[in-house]
Amino acid sequence: MTWLTEFPQIDNGMLRDLKRAIDDGFRNFSRSYGDAIEAVFDPLRHFLSWSENLLTDTPWPIVLLVVGLLAWGASRSFRIVFACVGTLCLIGAFGMWEDTMKTISMILTSTLMAIALGIPIGVLMSRSDRVQSFVSPILDVMQTMPPFVYLIPVVMLLGIGKVPGLIAVVIYALPPMIRLTNLGIRQVDGEVLEAADAFGSSRWQRLVKAELPLAMPTIMAGINQTIMMALAMVVIASMIGVEGLGLPVLRAISNQYFTLGLFNGLAIVGIAILFDRVSQAFGHRLQKHRGGHNV
Amino acid sequence: MSDPIGIQIRNLYKIFGPRGGEFVSAVQGGMSKQELNDKHRHVLGLRDINLDIPAGRIQVIMGLSGSGKSTLIRHINRLIDPTAGEIMIEGQDVVRMPPAALRSFRRHKTAMVFQKFGLLPHRTVLNNVGYGLEVQGMDAAARNEIAMRWIERVGLRGFETKYPSQLSGGMQQRVGLARALTNDAPILLMDEAYSALDPLIRYDMQTVLLDLQSEVRKTIVFITHDLDEALRIGDRIALLRDGSIIQQGTGQDIVLRPADDYVSNFVQHVDRGKVVQVGSIMEPMSASNTNGHAIPEHTTLSEALRQMLSSRLQVIDVNDMANRPVGQLSLERAIAVSAGAA
Ligand SMILES: Nc1ncnc2c1ncn2[C@@H]1O[C@H](COP(=O)(O)OP(=O)(O)OP(=O)(O)O)[C@@H](O)[C@H]1O
Ligand SMILES: [Mg+2]
Numbered sequence: 001m002t003w004l005t006e007f008p009q010i011d012n013g014m015l016r017d018l019k020r021a022i023d024d025g026f027r028n029f030s031r032s033y034g035d036a037i038e039a040v041f042d043p044l045r046h047f048l049s050w051s052e053n054l055l056t057d058t059p060w061p062i063v064l065l066v067v068g069l070l071a072w073g074a075s076r077s078f079r080i081v082f083a084c085v086g087t088l089c090l091i092g093a094f095g096m097w098e099d100t101m102k103t104i105s106m107i108l109t110s111t112l113m114a115i116a117l118g119i120p121i122g123v124l125m126s127r128s129d130r131v132q133s134f135v136s137p138i139l140d141v142m143q144t145m146p147p148f149v150y151l152i153p154v155v156m157l158l159g160i161g162k163v164p165g166l167i168a169v170v171i172y173a174l175p176p177m178i179r180l181t182n183l184g185i186r187q188v189d190g191e192v193l194e195a196a197d198a199f200g201s202s203r204w205q206r207l208v209k210a211e212l213p214l215a216m217p218t219i220m221a222g223i224n225q226t227i228m229m230a231l232a233m234v235v236i237a238s239m240i241g242v243e244g245l246g247l248p249v250l251r252a253i254s255n256q257y258f259t260l261g262l263f264n265g266l267a268i269v270g271i272a273i274l275f276d277r278v279s280q281a282f283g284h285r286l287q288k289h290r291g292g293h294n295v
Numbered sequence: 296m297s298d299p300i301g302i303q304i305r306n307l308y309k310i311f312g313p314r315g316g317e318f319v320s321a322v323q324g325g326m327s328k329q330e331l332n333d334k335h336r337h338v339l340g341l342r343d344i345n346l347d348i349p350a351g352r353i354q355v356i357m358g359l360s361g362s363g364k365s366t367l368i369r370h371i372n373r374l375i376d377p378t379a380g381e382i383m384i385e386g387q388d389v390v391r392m393p394p395a396a397l398r399s400f401r402r403h404k405t406a407m408v409f410q411k412f413g414l415l416p417h418r419t420v421l422n423n424v425g426y427g428l429e430v431q432g433m434d435a436a437a438r439n440e441i442a443m444r445w446i447e448r449v450g451l452r453g454f455e456t457k458y459p460s461q462l463s464g465g466m467q468q469r470v471g472l473a474r475a476l477t478n479d480a481p482i483l484l485m486d487e488a489y490s491a492l493d494p495l496i497r498y499d500m501q502t503v504l505l506d507l508q509s510e511v512r513k514t515i516v517f518i519t520h521d522l523d524e525a526l527r528i529g530d531r532i533a534l535l536r537d538g539s540i541i542q543q544g545t546g547q548d549i550v551l552r553p554a555d556d557y558v559s560n561f562v563q564h565v566d567r568g569k570v571v572q573v574g575s576i577m578e579p580m581s582a583s584n585t586n587g588h589a590i591p592e593h594t595t596l597s598e599a600l601r602q603m604l605s606s607r608l609q610v611i612d613v614n615d616m617a618n619r620p621v622g623q624l625s626l627e628r629a630i631a632v633s634a635g636a637a
Contacts (some may be wrong), residue, residue, distance in 0.1 A: 194374050195413030199427040199478065200402030209426075213417045232490035289417050 122181025184218030
């Protein structure tokens with residue numbers, strides 16, 4: 001009666017062979033093409049190092065000044081500027097300046113990559129229902145697959161380091177960018193697009209002069225979510241060699257340093273809130289034309 | 296700006312729905328809008344439209360809500376693809392234009408005013424009005440100058456830096472009008488372009504259109520629900536019902552000889568005295584003595600009545616453009632027509 005209590009499974013030997021075949025195949029693939037693929041990502045590595053060095057080498061008062069100016073430019077609100085500068089001062093005072101700069105550099109780079117990839121894919125997806133029904137399940141997998149699982153092939157291909165870490169972060173943070181771009185464009189008022197067409201807009205003109213600007217609130221929400229998800233990946237990414245605030249947290253877990261973990265965790269929360277408020281304020285300011293009545 | 300262009304619409308059908316093409320022959324065979332909807336879940340938009348819009352004239356399209364006016368006007372610049380039929384403009388069938396030709400046709404030959412305005416909410420009034428020229432690639436300084444002229448002409452000077460959401464409905468509609476006029480296209484498509492305007496501004500905008508028409512003749516397709524407006528500006532009027540044209544002709548044709556009850560209902564409240572010209576109701580010359588009193592044939596009926604009463608005439612001569620007598624009008628007939636009895 002074992003066939004009732006134990007689920008009939010594929011023969012153990014076969015299963016082992018199957019797994020081995022896939023693993024060997026992938027290992028061979030990464031042996032023969034790993035270097036080539038790494039070379040493809042070389043510019044990315046340079047960019048990452050450059051932005052990290054820029055943030056860590058620049059004297060801290062200048063960094064604070066630039067952050068303050070950026071926050072002002074995005075939000076036009078003194079409260080937000082003070083909150084940003086204050087948070088960074090506090091983090092610096094507790095000895096986490098260098099790690100914070102590394103993390104910020106990472107987040108900025110991965111967000112830029114997610115935008116550069118996500119908006120075009122989102123636009124393509126909004127153009128055709130076929131593309132949408134093809135891309136949607138892939139996004140579902142990307143969002144629900146535990147990050148540890150796709151760390152494995154990334155590490156096998158590219159080893160440990162900044163670039164594989166960045167790729168893992170981007171894979172994790174990309175789906176909301178794509179989804180919300182698609183949604184935003186699909187929601188644009190049909191009569192406005194008809195007007196754009198009626199005056200003879202080319203497809204490109206219609207996209208940049210009507211669709212993207214009208215979808216901008218939704219796209220901004222996507223950028224905001226992408227930043228938050230990238231920050232959520234900081235600790236996991238540090239497992240494969242990304243420096244920054246995640247690394248001390250990892251050390252704190254393995255050595256049971258509660259306070260170290262807490263401080264670095266709070267610093268991550270701090271910059272998350274900072275990014276969130278600044279990007280939201282920027283989004284609102286972009287939408288100032290919605291202020292009047294009749295909307 | 297080039298010469299006026301006529302529009303010929305031939306056997307145009309539009310059936311909304313995924314398999315519209317399959318039902319054209321059924322509709323040609325007489326299937327009604329109701330039946331098509333009940334049996335096949337497809338909506339009959341237009342049925343066998345044939346309309347010749349002369350170059351440089353204003354063609355008004357009227358009809359109850361849902362009769363297919365917006366659907367028809369959207370076919371002229373192919374915002375909607377027809378299920379069958381052709382639309383000939385300058386010897387070309389708009390329906391068969393490849394994308395690049397269609398884009399160029401829309402940029403240079405047509406401009407459109409939308410029923411729901413269709414303004415770009417993230418652009419200022421000035422940048423909305425200049426949109427057509429921007430798409431054509433004109434530089435900012437040149438297009439802003441032209442756009443400003445039209446913004447002034449529609450009475451929105453001082454609002455050029457505002458966003459559409461900061462304007463009232465009537466002001467937004469005038470932005471849409473200025474945007475279309477800025478393009479200076481030979482064909483102007485106006486879908487209830489004046490419906491959101493108050494009566495005074497509406498009269499002003501009608502005058503703007505008529506002035507424009509006396510300077511540069513455009514071919515204008517004008518949708519309205521307002522018969523007085525139709526009669527004031529329209530050279531020709533077409534009436535739609537359930538996607539079919541049930542009557543077309545001049546305003547007088549429609550007022551004097553309505554094709555059926557639907558049309559008579561449409562025209563019953565119109566002031567005939569202001570619409571009807573004596574040329575279209577005069578009788579043949581007879582021996583009755585008019586003492587040499589004569590009026591031109593395009594005199595309105597109420598003006599003719601006024602003159603006959605003040606001169607105590609029972610009958611008056613009607614002269615053509617060259618001042619030759621071509622007919623006569625009796626007081627009796629004049630009163631009968633203006634009372635709606637003839
Ligand atoms: N995209 C569409 N899909 C299905 N049916 C449509 C579509 N567009 C219009 N229709 C139908 O076509 C008919 C005509 O609509 P249309 O908008 O042309 O009317 P209209 O004469 O402009 O009315 P109104 O005076 O209210 O603007 C209506 O029955 C409408 O339901
Ligand atoms: Mg309509």
